[in-house]
Amino acid sequence: MDFLQPGTWSDALAAKAERPAAVPIAGGTDVMVEMNFDRHRPEALLDLTRVEGLAAWDTDDGPVRLGAGVTYSRVITELGDRLPGLAMASRTVGSPQIRNRGTVGGNLGSASPAGDAHPVLLATDAVVEVESAANGVRHISIGDFFTGVKRNALAPDELIAAVRLPAASGPQQYAKIGTRNAMVIAVAAFGLALHPAERRVGTGIGSAAPTPRRAPAAEQYAATALDEANLWDSRDPLPPSIATRFGDLVAEAAAPIDDVRGTARYRVHCLSVLARRTLLWAWAEYRRDETGKG
Amino acid sequence: MRVSCTVNGESHEADDVWPGESLLYVLRERMGLPGSKNACEQGECGSCTVYLDGVAVCACLVAAGQAQDSDVFTVEGLAEGELLHPLQQAFVETGAVQCGFCTPGLLLAAHDLLRSRPRPSDVEIREALAGNLCRCTGYGQILDAVRLAAERLADRPSTQLGG
Numbered sequence: 001m002d003f004l005q006p007g008t009w010s011d012a013l014a015a016k017a018e019r020p021a022a023v024p025i026a027g028g029t030d031v032m033v034e035m036n037f038d039r040h041r042p043e044a045l046l047d048l049t050r051v052e053g054l055a056a057w058d059t060d061d062g063p064v065r066l067g068a069g070v071t072y073s074r075v076i077t078e079l080g081d082r083l084p085g086l087a088m089a090s091r092t093v094g095s096p097q098i099r100n101r102g103t104v105g106g107n108l109g110s111a112s113p114a115g116d117a118h119p120v121l122l123a124t125d126a127v128v129e130v131e132s133a134a135n136g137v138r139h140i141s142i143g144d145f146f147t148g149v150k151r152n153a154l155a156p157d158e159l160i161a162a163v164r165l166p167a168a169s170g171p172q173q174y175a176k177i178g179t180r181n182a183m184v185i186a187v188a189a190f191g192l193a194l195h196p197a198e199r200r201v202g203t204g205i206g207s208a209a210p211t212p213r214r215a216p217a218a219e220q221y222a223a224t225a226l227d228e229a230n231l232w233d234s235r236d237p238l239p240p241s242i243a244t245r246f247g248d249l250v251a252e253a254a255a256p257i258d259d260v261r262g263t264a265r266y267r268v269h270c271l272s273v274l275a276r277r278t279l280l281w282a283w284a285e286y287r288r289d290e291t292g293k294g
Numbered sequence: 295m296r297v298s299c300t301v302n303g304e305s306h307e308a309d310d311v312w313p314g315e316s317l318l319y320v321l322r323e324r325m326g327l328p329g330s331k332n333a334c335e336q337g338e339c340g341s342c343t344v345y346l347d348g349v350a351v352c353a354c355l356v357a358a359g360q361a362q363d364s365d366v367f368t369v370e371g372l373a374e375g376e377l378l379h380p381l382q383q384a385f386v387e388t389g390a391v392q393c394g395f396c397t398p399g400l401l402l403a404a405h406d407l408l409r410s411r412p413r414p415s416d417v418e419i420r421e422a423l424a425g426n427l428c429r430c431t432g433y434g435q436i437l438d439a440v441r442l443a444a445e446r447l448a449d450r451p452s453t454q455l456g457g
Contacts, residue, residue, distance in 0.1 A: 003295060003313035003359040028355040029337055035314045036335040036354060045313060047360055095425020096406065097352045098337050182424030183338060 002044040012051050012159060013133040020156035022046040026069055027101030029094070030110045048159070054105075064167055065129070068105025068160045075104065083165055085120040085172030085193055092116055092176050095183055105160045108145065111152040111211070118146070118212035119191030120174050122204030126165045132158040139164075146211035170194035171285035173278035176206070177262075177270045187262040188270035190250065192278040194286055199223060199232050201246075201279070208254035208267045215253035218275065222246050235290060238283040247276030299364045301327060302371030308358075317361045318342045318353035321368060329369040329398050333427075340426030343399040343406075344368045350406040352425075369398035372405070381405055384443035385436075392430035400426045404440045412448050414440070 004022060006012040016022060022044035025031045034040040048054055048069060055069035057079065064082055066075070072090035076099070080087040086104070093099050093116045107115040108128060126142040132155060142163075145153050154160065172193045178184030189206030201222040203215040225242045226232055251272035256264040297320055298307045308324035316335075321327045321344070331341035335354045342353040345367035372379040378386070381401055391397050400423060407414055407422035414422065419440050428436060 001313050003357070005359060005362070025357055025360070028357055028360070032316060032355040032357060033336040035357075036316065041314065045357060045359070047357065049360055094337065095340065096403070096422060097340060097343055097350050097425045098355075100349045101351050101355060182421075 001041065003047065004044055005047045005050055007050050007052060009051055009053065009131075009161070010133075012046065012048060013131060013157075015046055016159050017133040017157045019044050019046070024048055024109060024159060026103045026106045026109075027071065027098075029098050029102040030106060030112075048105075054161075055103075059167065062167070063127075063164045065162050065164050066104055067162050068108075069103055070105075072099040072102050072104070082167045083124075083172075084168055085124060085174050085191055086117060086165065088172070088174040089116045089120045089176075089189075089191065092174070092184075092186075098183075104163055108152065108160055108163065109154075111146055111150050113146075113149060113209060113211055114185050114189070114207040115212065116176070116186065116189065116206070118142075119189050119204030119206040120172065120193070121163065121165070121191075122212055122214050123191040123193040123202035124165050124168070124172065125202060126163050128160060129162040129164060130154055130158045131161050137161070143214060146213070149210045151211075168193070170196040171282040171289065173282045175274045175278050177274065179261075185261065188254075188256070188267045188274065190271060190274040190278055192275070192282055194282050196232055196286065199227055201226070203250060203253075203275070205250065205254055205271060207261075208256040208271055210255070213253065215250040215275070218246050218249035218253060221249050222279070235287045237287070238280060243276045243279050243283075246279050247272040247274075250275035295359060297358050297362055299361050299366050301325060301366045302368060311358045313357065313359050315358050316354045317344070317346070317356035317358055317366070320358045320361065321353060321366070327368055327370055331395050331398055333395065337425075338427070339396070340399040340403060340423075341396055343402040343426065345402065345406075350402060369401055372401060379405075380446050381408070381439070381443040384439040384446070388435045388438040388442060390431060390435040390439035392428075396426060396428040396430075400428065400436060404443070407440070408444055408447060413444060416441075 004015045023042040024046045026048050054067050057066045072093045075090040104117045107117045121142045128140045131137045174191045176189040177187045186207040188208050191204035193202040251268045256267035297311045306325045333339045333341040337352045337355045344353045403426050
């Protein structure tokens with residue numbers, strides 16, 4: 001097995017083009033587990049931790065461009081104001097040691113249906129920036145990124161450069177069900193973003209389908225119901241009936257399985273509760289935040 | 295491949311390292327530093343916690359080559375000769391050590407907490423130690439140990455956290 005350690009992005013792309021079977025590694029929180037348990041012996045590891053600039057983020061062009069190598073710990077400490085939903089999700093990842101190493105780019109590379117970042121990325125309309133030496137940069141909207149269980153839309157010669165997220169324009173929430181408060185793979189997870197300027201609600205479901213996915217019918221219902229009741233302008237309390245119906249529609253969008261972490265039926269129930277609660281929490285924040293971002 | 299890094303302030307080198315092995319394996323089996331413990335090999339238990347360039351990580355999840363030219367700090371660096379670090383002393387006094395297997399990782403995780411939060415609340419201690427499993431103590435004495443060490447270190451503002 002070879003160990004490739006490029007220092008620049010162009011060298012990394014060249015290495016991936018030459019060795020498409022090389023497995024990219026950043027924090028190692030997924031890749032090293034596969035190796036330690038001898039589940040996977042790639043012909044080469046492509047270490048991205050030395051690539052200059054990959055662990056940086058910036059907001060030069062409006063949205064936050066989050067470099068693939070930025071760790072969860074840094075999302076929490078540096079981006080809690082701009083990306084509150086992603087920071088919330090990051091706080092639920094593993095333990096301090098895992099958050100210190102794991103990256104959002106790695107989460108996207110693994111593309112697990114249970115990836116903690118994914119529901120919020122879906123709810124906030126993230127765009128994944130990928131690149132190859134031969135074909136340059138491609139922008140993949142997050143809804144098109146996950147193609148199957150632990151599969152994504154990357155070509156064999158492509159690497160994930162960054163993910164672009166619009167800076168939050170309204171309250172965001174993330175909630176996750178697990179057996180304890182730390183070190184938990186989600187039994188079910190839900191990300192939610194209010195987009196007051198566009199009068200719509202973004203959703204993302206985790207751990208309850210072959211891929212992370214949106215709940216389009218729930219989004220549509222929320223947009224219509226909130227608009228018809230003039231709630232975006234009045235900022236009146238959210239009628240419980242709207243939150244409940246929203247929760248039910250989110251649950252209907254799921255396609256979970258029974259596994260060691262929970263039954264399909266339980267997951268569906270979890271999602272209806274998580275979606276209802278997160279909408280109520282986000283709405284309560286929207287009402288408080290009259291002079292703010294909304 | 296050859297891996298060179300600094301461990302507890304001393305230069306170390308290991309030859310014939312297989313690129314897929316972990317920093318933990320390199321420390322324990324190639325550099326003769328068995329303080330960091332090998333248990334779950336998947337980042338669940340925290341027994342292998344070390345500082346990698348000043349950041350607390352699970353050494354089992356760091357590929358050997360990723361540690362090239364890095365500055366590693368392990369539990370072996372905490373005590374000064376026979377003088378235990380205040381955290382180690384507190385673990386001994388409160389009965390926070392039973393079988394001892396989780397102790398090195400817990401010491402590093404607690405050290406990492408106290409250097410950023412010298413007066414942590416109980417919630418902060420629990421949060422900071424959430425990635426470290428102990429099967430013996432029930433955690434009560436471990437929390438006592440961290441509280442005691444925090445108290446002693448904070449009472450002596452001139453004392454460096456050290457290690």
